[in-house]
Structures are given as C-alpha cells and as structure tokens.
Amino acid sequence: MTGNISVKDIDSRERKKDMEDKIINIENIEIKELDSLKERYMDVKMPEEQLDKLKRAIEKGKMDNRKEQRKRAAARFAANAAAVMAVFIILPNISPSVAYAMGRVPVLGNLIELVTWRDYKYEDERHQADVEVGKLEVARGETGKIVLEDSYYEVEEAMDVAVEENVNNSMEEMEAEETFNDSMEVKETLKNSVDDINVQVEEITENLIAEFETHLQEEMGYHDLVVKSEVVADNDKYFTLKLLCFQAAGSGYEWNYFYTIDMATGKQLQLKDLFKEGADYITVISEEIKRQMREQMEADDNVCYWLEEEMEEWNFQSITEETTFYLNEEEKLVISFNEAEVAPAYMGVVEFKIEEDVVKDILKQ
Amino acid sequence: MQLISGKKKKTNEQLVEEILLEQYEQYYRLAYSYVKNEADAGDIVQNGAYKALRSSHTLRQQEYAKTWIYRIMLNEIYAHLRQPKNESYEFLQESRGYEAESAEDEYVNIDLQRALDSLPQQDKAIITMKYFEDKKLEEIAEILDENISTVKSRLYRSMKKLQLHMAE
Numbered sequence: 201m202t203g204n205i206s207v208k209d210i211d212s213r214e215r216k217k218d219m220e221d222k223i224i225n226i227e228n229i230e231i232k233e234l235d236s237l238k239e240r241y242m243d244v245k246m247p248e249e250q251l252d253k254l255k256r257a258i259e260k261g262k263m264d265n266r267k268e269q270r271k272r273a274a275a276r277f278a279a280n281a282a283a284v285m286a287v288f289i290i291l292p293n294i295s296p297s298v299a300y301a302m303g304r305v306p307v308l309g310n311l312i313e314l315v316t317w318r319d320y321k322y323e324d325e326r327h328q329a330d331v332e333v334g335k336l337e338v339a340r341g342e343t344g345k346i347v348l349e350d351s352y353y354e355v356e357e358a359m360d361v362a363v364e365e366n367v368n369n370s371m372e373e374m375e376a377e378e379t380f381n382d383s384m385e386v387k388e389t390l391k392n393s394v395d396d397i398n399v400q401v402e403e404i405t406e407n408l409i410a411e412f413e414t415h416l417q418e419e420m421g422y423h424d425l426v427v428k429s430e431v432v433a434d435n436d437k438y439f440t441l442k443l444l445c446f447q448a449a450g451s452g453y454e455w456n457y458f459y460t461i462d463m464a465t466g467k468q469l470q471l472k473d474l475f476k477e478g479a480d481y482i483t484v485i486s487e488e489i490k491r492q493m494r495e496q497m498e499a500d501d502n503v504c505y506w507l508e509e510e511m512e513e514w515n516f517q518s519i520t521e522e523t524t525f526y527l528n529e530e531e532k533l534v535i536s537f538n539e540a541e542v543a544p545a546y547m548g549v550v551e552f553k554i555e556e557d558v559v560k561d562i563l564k565q
Numbered sequence: 566m567q568l569i570s571g572k573k574k575k576t577n578e579q580l581v582e583e584i585l586l587e588q589y590e591q592y593y594r595l596a597y598s599y600v601k602n603e604a605d606a607g608d609i610v611q612n613g614a615y616k617a618l619r620s621s622h623t624l625r626q627q628e629y630a631k632t633w634i635y636r637i638m639l640n641e642i643y644a645h646l647r648q649p650k651n652e653s654y655e656f657l658q659e660s661r662g663y664e665a666e667s668a669e670d671e672y673v674n675i676d677l678q679r680a681l682d683s684l685p686q687q688d689k690a691i692i693t694m695k696y697f698e699d700k701k702l703e704e705i706a707e708i709l710d711e712n713i714s715t716v717k718s719r720l721y722r723s724m725k726k727l728q729l730h731m732a733e
Contacts, residue, residue: 231727233674234696237681241697244594250607254589257611258582261618265578453576504625545576546622 263422269452270424312394312439313337314431318405329412329425333405336394336441389466396468397459401429401443408445424448433529437463440526454549455538458526471525474533479562486518488558489535505543516542577621580630585614591698592638598693599642613641632707643686680730688723695720
C-alpha cells in the first residue's frame with residue numbers, strides 16, 4: 201500500500217512538472233500554416249439575407265420578452281385588484297357582523313372616491329395601450345352614496361343638532377361648531393390635496409398617452425403602454441393612491457407613483473412627516489433596506505440587488521427625502537423602488553416593508 | 566419626466582442587442598468554420614441571438630455580457646452538430662464548393678485544415694479563438710467556463726497534435 205502511494209506521489213509531481221513545462225512552452229509552438237487558415241477564416245462574411253434574418257430574430261426576441269413582461273405586469277395588477285375586491289365583496293357575504301360594521305363604520309372610501317376619468321384603449325399589431333385612470337373626488341353629501349360618506353353626514357348631523365339646541369346649551373353649540381369648523385378646514389385642505397394629486401396624475405397620464413400616440417405614426421418598433429390607478433389604502437388615518445405605469449419600446453419598464461394623504465390634516469404626506477423632528481430616518485431606513493436585501497439574497501439565489509457590485513456607482517447607498525413610499529392597509533411603511541433602480545430589471549418593482557420595531561424610536565407619536 | 570431617478574443604465578436587453586449587432590460576424594464565421602455552409606451558420610447565429618435576448622434578464626453582471634453571448638453561440642454550434650446530419654442537396658453543394666475553393670487557394674494548407682477540423686469540438690474552438698480571433702487565454706477560459714491552466718494544457722495538446730500532423 202505504501203508503495204502505491206509513493207508511486208502516485210511521484211506520478212502527480214511529474215504530471216505537475218509536465219504541466220508547468222507546457223505552460224512555459226505554449227508560446228513556442230508555432231505553426232506557420234495557421235496564418236493562411238486564419239486569413240481564410242476571417243474572410244467569411246455573413247451574407248445579407250442571413251443578417252436580415254438575424255435582425256428579425258432579434259426583434260422577435262425583444263417582442264417575446266415584452267409579451268412576457270406585459271403578462272407579468274398584468275398578472276401583478278390583477279392580483280392587487282383582486283385583493284382589494286376581496287375586502288369589498290367577500291367579507292360582507294360571509295360575515296353579517298362585518299357587513300354591519302362596514303355599513304356603520306366608514307371603512308373604505310369614506311371621504312375620497314376614485315371615479316374613472318381616463319379610459320384609453322388601443323391595439324394593433326405593434327402597439328397596445330391600456331389606460332384606466334381614476335380621478336379622486338371628495339365625497340359630497342347629495343350624491344347619495346351613503347355608505348361612502350358616513351362621516352361627512354355625521355358632521356352635518358352634529359351641526360343640525362347643535363342648531364336645534366342652540367337656545368338650550370351654548371357650550372354644546374360651541375363645541376359642535378368647533379368640530380364642524382375644524383372638519384371643514386380639514387376638508388378644504390383635503391380638497392386641495394386631492395386636486396393637486398389629480399393634476400399630477402392627469403399630467404403623467406396625458407403625457408404618456410401623447411408619447412404613445414407619436415409612436416403610432418412610426419413605421420418601426422413596438423410600443424406598449426399601461427397606466428392604472430388603484431387605491432392601496434383607505435382608512436381613518438391614510439388614503440393612498442397608486443399610479444402604476446408600464447411603458448415598453450422593445451424592452452419594458454415599470455414604475456409607480458404613490459400619493460398618500462394624512463386624513464387627520466388632509467395634507468399630502470411626505471416621508472419626513474412620519475418621523476420626529478430632526479430624526480435621522482434616512483439612515484435608519486436605508487440600513488434596514490440593506491439588511492433586508494442581504495437577507496433575501498442569502499435565502500434565494502434568484503434574488504439580486506445592487507448592493508456589493510463591482511460597479512460601485514450603481515450600488516444602493518441610501519434612500520432620499522423623495523424616495524417613493526406609501527402606507528399599506530396595515531398602516532405599515534413601505535418603501536418602493538422602480539424597476540432597475542436598486543436591482544436588475546428582471547426583479548421588477550421592488551418593495552421593502554419597514555416594521556414598526558425598526559423605526560419606533562423615531563416615529564412621530 | 567424622470568423615469569429612473571438619478572442613474573441611467575442600459576438594460577441587459579439593450580446591451581445584448583448592441584453586442585449582437587456589433588459582433589455577429591464573429592459568431593457567424595465561428596459557426597461557419599464548423600458547419601461549412603451559410604444556411605446552417607445563419608440559423609445557429611439567429612437561434613443563439615434569440616436565446617441570448619430571451620434570457621438576457623438572467624445575466625447578472627453586464628461586464629460579462631460579451632463572453633456570455635459567445636458561450637451561448639458556442640453551445641448553439643455544439644447543439645447543431647449533435648443533431649443528425651441532414652445531408653441536403655444544398656448542404657452537399659455548399660460544402661463541396663468550400664473544398665473546391667480551398668483547393669485553388671495555394672496558400673491554404675488543406676491538410677492542416679482537415680487536422681484542425683478533426684480535433685474535438687472544444688479544442689478546435691480554443692485554437693480558433695486563440696489564433697484566429699486573437700482572444701486572450703483569460704477570455705477563452707471565461708467563455709468556456711474553465712480555469713486558465715485547463716485551457717492552456719488543452720491548447721498545448723491540440724497544437725502538438727497539429728504539429729505532428731504537419732510533420733507527417
């Protein structure tokens with residue numbers, strides 16, 4: 201046995217030496233005749249018709265990518281919409297007490313409604329557009345959508361009661377009037393916020409449609425457009441509207457806008473409004489995002505974020521004051537990044553839920 | 566309107582398309598050197614291009630895009646060679662034409678060409694990349710997903726074989 205091992209050792213040592221020799225000698229081997237073969241090799245040129253076929257194969261590849269992306273985006277949107285519908289429809293059907301609660305307590309759309317405003321569909325061989333964007337409206341008493349407008353009625357009722365009992369109790373009257381004035385002020389602010397959002401959404405949508413229509417004139421290329429609006433959260437505290445945009449010219453790109461209104465003030469919420477004055481929320485959230493990125497990448501090989509790439513300027517460093525965020529139905533903070541912002545495009549739009557524990561020390565109470 | 570806040574970056578798809586349109590001659594002559602006819606060489610490059618585009622989203626690091634596409638093309642060639650040969654009329658005509666043409670060319674050594682063609686596919690690819698395309702060993706290793714010393718020893722072995730053949 202020992203003899204065997206030593207023979208093997210010698211053998212492998214020799215092989216190693218042999219290999220080293222080869223490495224040194226490789227440049228010494230010269231076959232002059234190879235040069236003429238090279239010349240002939242390099243003379244081969246792709247014929248025009250094959251090049252045309254190649255270009256068509258490239259177009260086909262891009263088109264199929266685009267089809268797949270469109271399917272994915274549509275599936276994502278449908279999933280979200282279905283989740284919202286489930287709250288509306290299934291709950292009242294299965295649970296009388298929930299139905300009762302929904303009738304009484306304004307759970308959804310209590311003050312703000314989303315009414316369809318822009319509906320634009322187009323389809324031909326190379327172009328497809330699907331635009332369905334809503335306009336926000338602050339509910340009015342006389343529209344008769346009682347369930348949606350409970351809280352507004354309550355304010356009016358309070359006023360009525362106060363007027364009736366005017367003579368009897370001036371203290372009650374004053375309180376009621378104060379509540380009324382406050383809520384009128386909030387409502388006024390709310391209307392302004394809603395108007396602002398409508399203007400922005402309208403501008404984005406119209407620009408995208410206009411851009412799409414210019415592509416219709418072009419003789420080449422494929423173009424797709426999807427714009428959809430969706431209410432992500434609507435509760436006593438926050439109202440959040442999401443505007444989903446998907447644009448494809450060859451390759452597709454998906455991005456979102458979120459508009460969040462603080463229902464207590466009627467103002468549009470900015471990220472910094474959630475935190476105590478002067479708190480360094482940017483670092484806290486950025487570090488949390490990096491932690492989640494690492495965790496996800498370790499757990500799943502298919503997940504990739506630009507975090508420790510060689511090209512440093514692409515790596516995610518930090519969020520900014522303007523980073524897209526929203527508050528989901530559970531009132532949790534979600535940071536959203538558009539496609540190719542912090543991860544390769546195949547990852548799509550990526551979102552990070554920030555748990556309350558992470559920010560509890562700096563959250564505004 | 567800002568679509569991508571701050572950093573603008575080519576998508577993988579754009580990059581792959583760009584490289585394909587820049588380097589297609591390279592893939593074509595490589596394919597041609599194996600299949601020796603225009604139609605098949607064209608098919609190989611077209612299939613490879615389609616596959617590269619369709620899987621471009623899986624490319625993790627853009628700096629490897631070129632070698633990645635080259636590897637796809639090589640695999641496409643190997644896959645084509647594995648298929649049962651269809652000795653169509655066109656195929657026979659073209660390959661015969663190729664031989665005839667080379668016979669007229671006094672500078673081309675047919676024996677060496679035959680010796681090169683008879684090498685294992687991968688070894689022929691290594692010689693082609695090294696001596697015809699002037700690729701660095703590092704790049705060849707990257708394309709073949711092998712380490713450099715493996716590539717070196719295979720190159721050495723193949724060159725020895727060709728040399729022996731020439732000495733005969």
